[in-house]
Structures are given as C-alpha cells and as structure tokens.
Amino acid sequence: MINKKGEKLLSLYWFLMLTIIVVGIVVMVRTFYGNPYDVRSLEAEVLNNHVSNCISSGGRMNPLLIWPGTGQYQESFKDTFTDKCRLNLEGHNEFDPVEYYVEVNLYNKFDKKSFATFFNGNKNWIGDCQASNQYKNLAVCFNSTFYSSDSLGNLYRVETLTIVHKIKENVKQN
Amino acid sequence: MQNKKGETTLLVENIIFLVLNMLFFAILIAFIVQQSSGAALLEQTYSKKVALLVDQAKPGMIIKLNLEEGMNVAAKDKIAPTAILTVQDNFIKVKLADGGGQEYHFFNDVDVKIFPETDDNGDYSGVYVLTVNRKIAGEAET
Structure with a gap:
C-alpha cells in the first residue's frame, strides 16, 4: 500500500518534470528561431568597405575624386557620388524611407578640418550612432578611417561613416 | 512463482518507461528539427x-x-x-x-x-x- 502510494507520487513528480522540460525547450526554441537574424552590423561593414574601395582603390585616391595630374579635388564627384560608387540606397518606391546613410569626409594629411564632405541616404539615423548600442531598435553604425595618396604623393585621410537602419527585417517587432 | 510474476511486471514497467522516454525525446528532437528547417x-x-x-x-x-x-x-x-x-x-x-x-x-x-x-x-x-x-x-x- 505504501509502495503503491509512493509510486503514484513518483510518477506524478516525473510527469511534472517532463512538462517543465517540454515547456522550457519549446519556449527556448521559439524564442531563438522567432527572432530574425540581425545582419545590420555586417551590412554596415560591407557598405563601408564598398564606399572605401570606391574612394580609394589599392591605396590610390579615385582619379574622379582627386584629379591625378594636379591633385585637385573634383567638386562634381559630390553630386554623382552614388552613381560613381555604384550605390542604390532607395527602397521599393519613393515614399519608403531610405534605410541607409553614407558619409565621407576627406582631410589633407593630419588637418583637423575636412576639405570635402559628401553624403547620401537618410540623415535621421545619425542620431542613433550617439546612443548606446544596447538598444536594438536603433540603426547600426560603422566608422572607418584610412590614409590614401594621389599620383603626386599627397597624403589624404578618409573617414567614412555608414549606417544601416532596416529594423523591420532585423529586429523582432513587439 | 510470486517472485517471478513480480519480476516480469517490473521488467514490463521498465520497458514501457524506457520506450515512453525515447518517444518523448524523439518528438522533442523532431520539433526542434522542424523549427530549424521551416x-x-x-x-x-x-x-x-x-x-x-x-x-x-x-x-x-x-x-x-x-x-x-x-x-x-x-x-x-x-x-x-x-x-x-x-x-x-x-x-x-x-x-x-x-x-x-x-x-x-x-x-x-x-x-x-x-x-x-x-x-x-x-x-x-x-x-x-x-x-x-x-x-x-x-x-x-x-
């Protein structure tokens, strides 16, 4: 009699354990696979590399940006920056907000003031770069600085900032 | 005789317990696989x-x-x-x-x-x- 009662208690305990394990695993799996993969940091880095390669390829400034013979900055590059760098930042239609921002600052050697700045994309995301990166509902930013020279040997410092927003595709919406 | 009967019951119970356990884990693994390849x-x-x-x-x-x-x-x-x-x-x-x-x-x-x-x-x-x-x-x- 005592044994049967003990067995019943044990099976009830076992059933309770199984239920807890099942619920735990289901919740964990659902949480893991329910969240979209956040690839924005990767994308921001790839975009940064793409822009950097366009500005300077193989350590030499783009001849369309810095004229090789004279070392003169070509102002026209600013307006055709996205075309020259093969960038398409637009969404499906013109009313969709642009999900990217790209900014390039050019400096002479170690100057503190840039002699040229050009950008494209949605400026609204810049503010997100100042905020702490613990908030997922903010755009992801990527900065890089490198040095490059023109054909005359003049040295330039290039600072690029790329931002990717794309929250809808990369962060779980509550 | 009683001992033998008792032993048989214990064996059957253990086998059922093991089969149910295996079934439980199989369903659990199938669920995880299904979730990961949806x-x-x-x-x-x-x-x-x-x-x-x-x-x-x-x-x-x-x-x-x-x-x-x-x-x-x-x-x-x-x-x-x-x-x-x-x-x-x-x-x-x-x-x-x-x-x-x-x-x-x-x-x-x-x-x-x-x-x-x-x-x-x-x-x-x-x-x-x-x-x-x-x-x-x-x-x-x-």
Missing part, C-alpha cells in the same frame, strides 16, 4: 545571405549557391524552382511556401541575374547561379 526561417536566411553576397560582389562575378534544402521545402508546396530565388529592384526575393516569401534589399547597384542550374538530365540540382554585371543605364531589370 520555410520562414530558410527564406529569411537565404534572402539575407544572398543580399550580402551581392553587396560584396564585383561586376563580372559568377556565384554558385547550393539551395537544395530550400528546394526540398519548396517542393512540398509545389513552388517552381525558377520562382524560389528572384531579384527585382535591388531586392532579393526568396519564396519557399505558398503565401510566404521574404525579401531583402542590397545596396550594390549592379545587374544581377539568377537562374537554377540543371544537370545533364534537365533536372534542377538545387544549385543557383548568380551572374553579376555592371548596370547599363536605362536597362530594365528582369
């Missing part, structure tokens, strides 16, 4: 992976991708292999189930053409070929 998850993974690949691609590149797993999932809903992976307006679209589909934007302004590879018998192998070319001004995307 159409929605694969659509998301493929669209993002392909978009990032295209972002890094240079004109003139030919990229081959093995999407066999996705093709098997799409076959359940009779999605044509040519409709699984498409590109439109700088968006990579992946469709593995009816009513589903996921798209992801790529910033690289290149002309991308995608087609599924066929083997010698004309069957789709699950491999997709992406050709990346310089975009010609005024050319309509396909």
Whole structure:
C-alpha cells in the first residue's frame, strides 16, 4: 500500500518534470528561431568597405575624386557620388524611407578640418550612432578611417561613416 | 512463482518507461528539427545571405549557391524552382511556401541575374547561379 502510494507520487513528480522540460525547450526554441537574424552590423561593414574601395582603390585616391595630374579635388564627384560608387540606397518606391546613410569626409594629411564632405541616404539615423548600442531598435553604425595618396604623393585621410537602419527585417517587432 | 510474476511486471514497467522516454525525446528532437528547417526561417536566411553576397560582389562575378534544402521545402508546396530565388529592384526575393516569401534589399547597384542550374538530365540540382554585371543605364531589370 505504501509502495503503491509512493509510486503514484513518483510518477506524478516525473510527469511534472517532463512538462517543465517540454515547456522550457519549446519556449527556448521559439524564442531563438522567432527572432530574425540581425545582419545590420555586417551590412554596415560591407557598405563601408564598398564606399572605401570606391574612394580609394589599392591605396590610390579615385582619379574622379582627386584629379591625378594636379591633385585637385573634383567638386562634381559630390553630386554623382552614388552613381560613381555604384550605390542604390532607395527602397521599393519613393515614399519608403531610405534605410541607409553614407558619409565621407576627406582631410589633407593630419588637418583637423575636412576639405570635402559628401553624403547620401537618410540623415535621421545619425542620431542613433550617439546612443548606446544596447538598444536594438536603433540603426547600426560603422566608422572607418584610412590614409590614401594621389599620383603626386599627397597624403589624404578618409573617414567614412555608414549606417544601416532596416529594423523591420532585423529586429523582432513587439 | 510470486517472485517471478513480480519480476516480469517490473521488467514490463521498465520497458514501457524506457520506450515512453525515447518517444518523448524523439518528438522533442523532431520539433526542434522542424523549427530549424521551416520555410520562414530558410527564406529569411537565404534572402539575407544572398543580399550580402551581392553587396560584396564585383561586376563580372559568377556565384554558385547550393539551395537544395530550400528546394526540398519548396517542393512540398509545389513552388517552381525558377520562382524560389528572384531579384527585382535591388531586392532579393526568396519564396519557399505558398503565401510566404521574404525579401531583402542590397545596396550594390549592379545587374544581377539568377537562374537554377540543371544537370545533364534537365533536372534542377538545387544549385543557383548568380551572374553579376555592371548596370547599363536605362536597362530594365528582369
């Protein structure tokens, strides 16, 4: 009699354990696979590399940006920056907000003031770069600085900032 | 006699217990596998992976991708292999189930053409070929 009662208690305990394990695993799996993969940091880095390669390829400034013979900055590059760098930042239609921002600052050697700045994309995301990166509902930013020279040997410092927003595709919406 | 009967009962109980345990874990593993290979998850993974690949691609590149797993999932809903992976307006679209589909934007302004590879018998192998070319001004995307 005592044994049967003990067995019943044990099976009830076992059933309770199984239920807890099942619920735990289901919740964990659902949480893991329910969240979209956040690839924005990767994308921001790839975009940064793409822009950097366009500005300077193989350590030499783009001849369309810095004229090789004279070392003169070509102002026209600013307006055709996205075309020259093969960038398409637009969404499906013109009313969709642009999900990217790209900014390039050019400096002479170690100057503190840039002699040229050009950008494209949605400026609204810049503010997100100042905020702490613990908030997922903010755009992801990527900065890089490198040095490059023109054909005359003049040295330039290039600072690029790329931002990717794309929250809808990369962060779980509550 | 009583001892033997008792032993048999204990053995049967143990076997039932073990079988139930194995069944329980089998169902649990099947659930995890099903969750990890669902159409929605694969659509998301493929669209993002392909978009990032295209972002890094240079004109003139030919990229081959093995999407066999996705093709098997799409076959359940009779999605044509040519409709699984498409590109439109700088968006990579992946469709593995009816009513589903996921798209992801790529910033690289290149002309991308995608087609599924066929083997010698004309069957789709699950491999997709992406050709990346310089975009010609005024050319309509396909």
